[in-house]
Each structure stands twice: as C-alpha cells, then as structure tokens.
Amino acid sequence: MWPEVTADPAFKDKVSSARVLAVGAGGIGCELLKTLVLTGFKNIELIDLDTIETSNLNRQFLFRKRHVGQSKAQVAAEAVLQFKPDVKITAHQANIKELKFGVDYFKGFDVILNGLDNLDARRHVNRLCLAAGVPLIESGTAGYLGQVNVHVKDLSRCFECDEHAAPKTFPICTIRNTPEKPIHCVVWAKDLLFPRLFGRQDAVTDLDEQRKEVNGSSSSQADGAVQGPSFFLQKQGENSYDYAKRIFRRVYEQDIEQVKTMDELWKTRRPPQQLDLKEILDQQTLPETANGYSSASRALGLTESHKAWDLCENARVFLASIARYVDTRPDEIGTLVFDKDDDLAVDFITAASNLRALAYGIPTQSHFDAKGMAGNIVHAIATTNAITSGLIVTEALKILANDLDSCRETYLTEYAERKHVVMLNPSRPSQPKPDCMVCGCSMLSLKINTTTATLATFVDKVLKSRLSFNMPTIMCGDFLYEEGDGLEDDELEMYSSWLPKTLSALPGGGIGNGAIVDVQDQSQHFSVKIVVSHQDNFDEEKHPDGVILEGSAKSTRQAHHASSSANPVAELSNGAQSCPDDNEVVIVGSKGITGFKRARCDEGDDDDVVILGEPPARVGTTPNGKRTRL
Ligand SMILES: Nc1ncnc2c1ncn2[C@@H]1O[C@H](COP(=O)(O)OP(=O)(O)OP(=O)(O)O)[C@@H](O)[C@H]1O
Ligand SMILES: [Zn+2]
Known part of the structure; x- marks a missing residue:
C-alpha cells in the first residue's frame, strides 16, 4: 500500500502542506531536517536552544567549522535551504520549555518530532502534545542503540506511560x-x-x-x-x-x-x-x-x-x-x-x-x-542517527496518511554475534496505561523524612528533578506554594521564605505523614497527586537523596517485561539465539515497514541492518545509563 500512498499527488500535497515541529537540531535533528525536506515536507519549525560546538561536527553534517558558536537551529535551517530553497523553515534558538511555546503553539502543528537528549525536555513536550492533542514521534540514540516511538493521545502509550532510567546518583x-x-x-x-x-x-x-x-x-x-x-x-x-x-x-x-x-x-x-x-x-x-x-x-x-x-x-x-x-x-x-x-x-x-x-x-x-x-558521553554513531531519522519520517508519513494501524515503534539494537550489525525491531505501539500519571489517572507515593527534608528539597529533588515539573503549584490543605510568572513581589518573598522550612513545619498544618499533595503545572497542563509518608531513615546506597518515589509506572513496566519473555532481541543480544545463517542478515519486515526479504550480509561491513518482526522489544540500559529506554 505504501508505495502507492506516497506516490499519490493528493498525499504529496498533504505532506508539503503539513505543519511539522522538530525539537532539537543535534545528531538526530540535523538528519531529521534533511530527510524531512527530501521527503517533501515544506512547512517546518525547528527549535534548539544551543549553539554549535566543534565536537558536533563529526556527525551533525549540516554544520561546518565556520559555524561553531552559532545557533544550531538557525544554521541547520540555512544549510537545508541551500539545497531546498522552496521550503519554509522557521528556526528558533530557544528552550522548548519557554512559555511562548505553550499549548496553543503546539496546536498549530500536525505532528511533533523530538530529537532531544534529555528526559526533562522530552517529558515537557509529551505533556504539551497530550494537552494539545497532537501526535508525538519520540526518538533517541546511544551509540548503536536507538529507538523511535509513536505517541498518539488515547490510542498509544504516552512517553511517560513507561518508566525512564534516571541518571545514576551516588551516596x-x-x-x-x-x-x-x-x-x-x-x-x-x-x-x-x-x-x-x-x-x-x-x-x-x-x-x-x-x-x-x-x-x-x-x-x-x-x-x-x-x-x-x-x-x-x-x-x-x-x-x-x-x-x-x-x-x-x-x-x-x-x-x-x-x-x-x-x-x-x-x-x-x-x-x-x-x-x-x-x-x-x-x-x-x-x-x-x-x-x-x-x-x-x-x-x-x-x-x-x-x-x-x-x-x-x-x-x-x-x-x-x-x-x-x-x-x-x-x-x-x-x-x-x-x-x-x-x-x-x-x-x-x-x-x-x-x-x-x-x-x-x-x-x-x-x-x-x-x-x-x-560528560556522561556515549559516543554517537552517525549511521544510527540517520536510520533513526528515516524511521521518524516514515512514522510521520503514516500519521499524516491517518494510517495509525501501520504505525510502529522501532528499536535499534546491536546484534551480539556480529558487532556493529544493527537490528531493527518494529512493534505495534502499546496501549495507553490507564494509571499513567500523565495520560491516565494515578497517584504517586512519596516516602521522605518530613521533619528534616525542606520544601526546597521537595520542589527541586522531587518535583523538578524526578517529575520534570517546570513551574509547580503545590496545594496541601491550607498550604499553597506557587512558582511562575505573574506573582507579586510579596508572594515571591513569602514563598521563598518557606523553601528552607521542613515539610512538617510549613504553614497551614505542614506536609506530614499521610498528607495528599496536589501539584499542578499550568505551563505543562499537568497535575498529579502525591501521597506522602514519613520515613526516618533511608539506605544511602539505594536512595542517596533520601527520597523514595513510587508510582504505577514502575509496577506496570515490570509486568510488561514479565509478559514479553519471548523477546527476540533480548535473546539475540544475549547470544542465546543466533541468526539462522551466519552469513546472512534476515530482514523480516512487518506490515507497512519493509515487506519480507532476505539480503546478503558481508563480513566486516559496519553498517549492516537486521530488521526483525514482532513481538515488541525494549532497549536495555547502556553501560553508563545515558539515553536508555527513552
Ligand atoms: N529544552 C530544550 N529545548 C530546545 N532544545 C533542546 C532542549 N534540550 C536539548 N535540546 C537540544 O537537543 C539536541 C540534542 O542533540 P544531541 O543529542 O545530538 O546533543 P548535542 O548537544 O548536539 O551533542 P552531544 O551532547 O553529544 O555533544 C541538542 O542540540 C540540544 O541543544
Ligand atoms: Zn501515559
């Protein structure tokens, strides 16, 4: 079906008039922008907060040495316009979390494509996509590992339905x-x-x-x-x-x-x-x-x-x-x-x-x-970024064609027995989780020492660091704490005077054992309830910051793992199974992705690709924990 769809003039028009937001103009973002315009997209906004570093040049091919120090978004747009002058690219050197990129801004797009490198920004975009009802295609790479996920409100899991590895901390x-x-x-x-x-x-x-x-x-x-x-x-x-x-x-x-x-x-x-x-x-x-x-x-x-x-x-x-x-x-x-x-x-x-x-x-x-x-660096592989970007655009086309049934989330893994051979594992996006704290309805439970932990710790370590709140408003009984624009000076002074106080000593009865705290963030259209339990001591090795935060995401993710024991990628990566013929790569496609075919794979070729069919697979953690299971 797909060759016909993409050749259809009406669909081509749809692609050229589609409004696309690409977030991030780094390793994935540069490849993505190039592939988008070569595919026929003509109406693109690109946001990246950063400037070009020398270390980006080995894989971010839209940039040259003379661009070091300039805006990534701006230079990427200009570079693409050189070979595709008939496209419209609006570039912003800005943080996607800025208030001007709120829900109304998101509503102006047909699809949002993420090429980000951090959990915080990814969560923020996820929340705004849900609020705006715009499909999100999420991606990430780490060396030879990569993944592309399709998140459509009410139809598939949101980015936060699954748990994501937080950076490792030490006692x-x-x-x-x-x-x-x-x-x-x-x-x-x-x-x-x-x-x-x-x-x-x-x-x-x-x-x-x-x-x-x-x-x-x-x-x-x-x-x-x-x-x-x-x-x-x-x-x-x-x-x-x-x-x-x-x-x-x-x-x-x-x-x-x-x-x-x-x-x-x-x-x-x-x-x-x-x-x-x-x-x-x-x-x-x-x-x-x-x-x-x-x-x-x-x-x-x-x-x-x-x-x-x-x-x-x-x-x-x-x-x-x-x-x-x-x-x-x-x-x-x-x-x-x-x-x-x-x-x-x-x-x-x-x-x-x-x-x-x-x-x-x-x-x-x-x-x-x-x-x-x-720098928590996993050395990037340009080919992984290129494959990932191609997959993002493929999924974007399916979304524009309204062919959600064909959408796939794809995991790129390294084939254990043939180093540098990449396997693609497409699977159907999973159902939304009813008890996801973002797209579903769930309460989180927080264990913390309410008599020693301060409001500042709660705001910084729990709400911002663990839960990626941007500007939280906290309500608990008669207690109210707010952050964000539009606060009067006396309010700001009062709220900051509370930050050093311990949770149990806060005004309005404090936040003590059994308290239910309502936290909202208007900039993300997001709210969550947190049930607080007091705990005196914590195991420093396991919980160095004295906080245990649990939600439904964790338990469901474990259940998911248990139910997908017949995971071909995990088995291949562990070396428990091998490729049927050592000299061949099996490309077993799934509907809408590749069709079925077999191809020769020569020894020593760095860029071989293996595509496996369903069932779903999950990327495991990389050695230093960066950008794993996004
Ligand atoms: N909140 C944000 N708003 C806008 N852009 C962001 C935000 N967070 C991250 N980015 C951008 O996402 C891009 C991610 O690209 P990538 O992972 O290749 O990182 P990089 O900084 O280019 O490379 P590396 O980290 O490996 O040196 C970066 O260009 C980064 O500036
Ligand atoms: Zn969710």
Missing part, C-alpha cells in the same frame, strides 16, 4: 569521604569542587558540608571562616598560582588530613594519603597563563588524550587550569557550570579527579576517559 558520603572508584572522584571534581571554585557563590555544594561533618559542631568561629565558601575565592592581590596552590593544599592536604581523623571510616578501608605539593612539584615550572593556549594541558605539552598523566603532571594541570580561569576568563567566574566541550573545564576535572584518586589509591583516568565520565 554523598562516598563522594565526600570514601571514594572507591574513578567515577566517584570525577563526580567530586565536577559536582563539588568545580562549582565551588567557578560556579555561583551562593550555591551550597557538599564540599562545604565536608568540613562541618569532619569537625562536628565544635568547630570554632575562626575555623568557620576557613570552611566557608569565600575561602575558595581568589583574594584581593593574590597571584593566580598562589591561589591555585592554596586550593591544592586545602583539598589534597588539609581536607585529607581531616577526613583521616574520622576513625570509624577507616576500620575496614585504607585511609587516604595527603599529597605534598612541594614534594610533587619539586623543581618543575608552571606555564605562563597568558601564552595563547586556552587549554592548560596543551600549554604543558600534554597532547595525548588517551594517556593518563602522572602525579606531577596532574598537579601541574590542576594549578595551571585554575590559574588560567582566573587570569584569562575572570568574567565567567561565579557563573560557570561544567561543560564537557570546554577544554579547560575538562583539564581541571581530569587533574582534580586524578589527584583525588591518587590520594585514595584509585586508578587514574586519561583526559579522554575523564571527559567521557564527566
């Missing part, structure tokens, strides 16, 4: 005092030390807590001044290298010395060893900061990114990167957040984490590996 006491693995040191450098030195000064990092915990409540006033965040700022008139050395001594000598006094930590572990800067540097010199290099490691001649540095090299990069920040980028200090594309930030994280690793007897990492860990 804070492990990060602060007892690291055991390289990743613990990288997290310490990235989330504790980097923000303390270069980020917002009013933000509290766990580095401040470290000293308090070690000294207990007996610490003196004078000691308090040493502990405070201001210690980490460069003093008036202080030479940049003197400043860097003061920080080195603080974190690798004094803090390590302090933590060693916590005897109970070292009963079953080897205590760390202080690093003696003078001894390490010996007669080694440090490079001038104004020598034209933006990277500290390159200024030191350390250009082999796969080779781990020794102790002295790490110390020199640590000092040189701090000095370089304060001398060459002073205006950014106080505003920086770690960016994996900022070479100096990666230098700093690599050196800072390696020094900590050396103090604790943990293996060190190369610049390349530390960057991968800090």
Whole structure:
C-alpha cells in the first residue's frame, strides 16, 4: 500500500502542506531536517536552544567549522535551504520549555518530532502534545542503540506511560569521604569542587558540608571562616598560582588530613594519603597563563588524550587550569557550570579527579576517559542517527496518511554475534496505561523524612528533578506554594521564605505523614497527586537523596517485561539465539515497514541492518545509563 500512498499527488500535497515541529537540531535533528525536506515536507519549525560546538561536527553534517558558536537551529535551517530553497523553515534558538511555546503553539502543528537528549525536555513536550492533542514521534540514540516511538493521545502509550532510567546518583558520603572508584572522584571534581571554585557563590555544594561533618559542631568561629565558601575565592592581590596552590593544599592536604581523623571510616578501608605539593612539584615550572593556549594541558605539552598523566603532571594541570580561569576568563567566574566541550573545564576535572584518586589509591583516568565520565558521553554513531531519522519520517508519513494501524515503534539494537550489525525491531505501539500519571489517572507515593527534608528539597529533588515539573503549584490543605510568572513581589518573598522550612513545619498544618499533595503545572497542563509518608531513615546506597518515589509506572513496566519473555532481541543480544545463517542478515519486515526479504550480509561491513518482526522489544540500559529506554 505504501508505495502507492506516497506516490499519490493528493498525499504529496498533504505532506508539503503539513505543519511539522522538530525539537532539537543535534545528531538526530540535523538528519531529521534533511530527510524531512527530501521527503517533501515544506512547512517546518525547528527549535534548539544551543549553539554549535566543534565536537558536533563529526556527525551533525549540516554544520561546518565556520559555524561553531552559532545557533544550531538557525544554521541547520540555512544549510537545508541551500539545497531546498522552496521550503519554509522557521528556526528558533530557544528552550522548548519557554512559555511562548505553550499549548496553543503546539496546536498549530500536525505532528511533533523530538530529537532531544534529555528526559526533562522530552517529558515537557509529551505533556504539551497530550494537552494539545497532537501526535508525538519520540526518538533517541546511544551509540548503536536507538529507538523511535509513536505517541498518539488515547490510542498509544504516552512517553511517560513507561518508566525512564534516571541518571545514576551516588551516596554523598562516598563522594565526600570514601571514594572507591574513578567515577566517584570525577563526580567530586565536577559536582563539588568545580562549582565551588567557578560556579555561583551562593550555591551550597557538599564540599562545604565536608568540613562541618569532619569537625562536628565544635568547630570554632575562626575555623568557620576557613570552611566557608569565600575561602575558595581568589583574594584581593593574590597571584593566580598562589591561589591555585592554596586550593591544592586545602583539598589534597588539609581536607585529607581531616577526613583521616574520622576513625570509624577507616576500620575496614585504607585511609587516604595527603599529597605534598612541594614534594610533587619539586623543581618543575608552571606555564605562563597568558601564552595563547586556552587549554592548560596543551600549554604543558600534554597532547595525548588517551594517556593518563602522572602525579606531577596532574598537579601541574590542576594549578595551571585554575590559574588560567582566573587570569584569562575572570568574567565567567561565579557563573560557570561544567561543560564537557570546554577544554579547560575538562583539564581541571581530569587533574582534580586524578589527584583525588591518587590520594585514595584509585586508578587514574586519561583526559579522554575523564571527559567521557564527566560528560556522561556515549559516543554517537552517525549511521544510527540517520536510520533513526528515516524511521521518524516514515512514522510521520503514516500519521499524516491517518494510517495509525501501520504505525510502529522501532528499536535499534546491536546484534551480539556480529558487532556493529544493527537490528531493527518494529512493534505495534502499546496501549495507553490507564494509571499513567500523565495520560491516565494515578497517584504517586512519596516516602521522605518530613521533619528534616525542606520544601526546597521537595520542589527541586522531587518535583523538578524526578517529575520534570517546570513551574509547580503545590496545594496541601491550607498550604499553597506557587512558582511562575505573574506573582507579586510579596508572594515571591513569602514563598521563598518557606523553601528552607521542613515539610512538617510549613504553614497551614505542614506536609506530614499521610498528607495528599496536589501539584499542578499550568505551563505543562499537568497535575498529579502525591501521597506522602514519613520515613526516618533511608539506605544511602539505594536512595542517596533520601527520597523514595513510587508510582504505577514502575509496577506496570515490570509486568510488561514479565509478559514479553519471548523477546527476540533480548535473546539475540544475549547470544542465546543466533541468526539462522551466519552469513546472512534476515530482514523480516512487518506490515507497512519493509515487506519480507532476505539480503546478503558481508563480513566486516559496519553498517549492516537486521530488521526483525514482532513481538515488541525494549532497549536495555547502556553501560553508563545515558539515553536508555527513552
Ligand atoms: N529544552 C530544550 N529545548 C530546545 N532544545 C533542546 C532542549 N534540550 C536539548 N535540546 C537540544 O537537543 C539536541 C540534542 O542533540 P544531541 O543529542 O545530538 O546533543 P548535542 O548537544 O548536539 O551533542 P552531544 O551532547 O553529544 O555533544 C541538542 O542540540 C540540544 O541543544
Ligand atoms: Zn501515559
């Protein structure tokens, strides 16, 4: 049926006049835009908040070196217009969560196509698509893995019917005092030390807590001044290298010395060893900061990114990167957040984490590996993005043809016995889940210590971080808390004065054991009820942030897994089954996707594709947990 449909002039007109919103102009987004216009789409809006980085150029083929620093959406649109001048592309360099892209804006499209890279934005788009009643085609890739899902309100699962893996977190006491693995040191450098030195000064990092915990409540006033965040700022008139050395001594000598006094930590572990800067540097010199290099490691001649540095090299990069920040980028200090594309930030994280690793007897990492860990990078494969984008457009065509029966969600997996052979697993989209917290009707249950957790924790860790609320309004009995535009100054002041209060001490009776909290977000047309139970203590390993949030999504997802035990992809990926003929790729299509055919697969061909038929399959987690089961 499909060749005829796509050749039909009336359908071609439909495609060319269809209004499409593409969100994200990165790896998938660039491929998608190109494929959309080559397929005949002519009326496209493209949103991306970001600018082009050098590291994007290896796979985002609409961009060239000269575009680095420019808007991704704008440049992608201009690049496509070069070879398809008769299409209309409206590009926005903006966050899809901005209020101007509300439900009315979404209603202006026939279909929304996501090429995003984070759960938060995906959830936001999902909620607005449901509110606007516009079909959403969701996608994601991670190396050789990829997936495309079709979400049509009331007919198929919404993006949030299934549970999605949250980024891995670590117990804070492990990060602060007892690291055991390289990743613990990288997290310490990235989330504790980097923000303390270069980020917002009013933000509290766990580095401040470290000293308090070690000294207990007996610490003196004078000691308090040493502990405070201001210690980490460069003093008036202080030479940049003197400043860097003061920080080195603080974190690798004094803090390590302090933590060693916590005897109970070292009963079953080897205590760390202080690093003696003078001894390490010996007669080694440090490079001038104004020598034209933006990277500290390159200024030191350390250009082999796969080779781990020794102790002295790490110390020199640590000092040189701090000095370089304060001398060459002073205006950014106080505003920086770690960016994996900022070479100096990666230098700093690599050196800072390696020094900590050396103090604790943990293996060190190369610049390349530390960057991968800090940036949570799964190296992207351009072919996976291209296949995924082709599938998105295929599904968009079916939606426009109103042939929802033919819609498929497709999972790309790597065939275990033939590395780099990609399998496509199309399946019918699943039914909506009646108890989905977004498209269905369900209550969530939250276990939290209501006498110690603050409203700020509830808002930031539970509502924004776990549930992707944008501007929550919280109602519980007589208690009301609001965020968002249009609030009076006195309301803003009152609400922010409540943030440090514990949940049980909030006005209007507080949020205590058994409370039912109603949370709404007008910007997402979304609301949810949360039943709160008080719990005194939490297992730090399992629940490092002291929160257990459970909803129906989890239980249903488990049930789904149990019922799809005959999952061909899982079995093939585990090597339990093999391809019928080792030299062939079986392409078993399903209606509307490929038809049935067999094709030859030559050894060593990187881009082979296997398409398996139903039943449905689910992508598993990737080693570092990024962008798995979207
Ligand atoms: N809230 C958002 N609004 C608009 N665009 C977004 C939003 N969140 C993410 N994006 C965009 O989605 C795109 C995702 O593309 P991709 O996964 O290839 O990321 P990238 O930043 O280009 O590459 P990498 O992260 O691998 O360096 C990015 O260009 C990113 O800017
Ligand atoms: Zn749902």
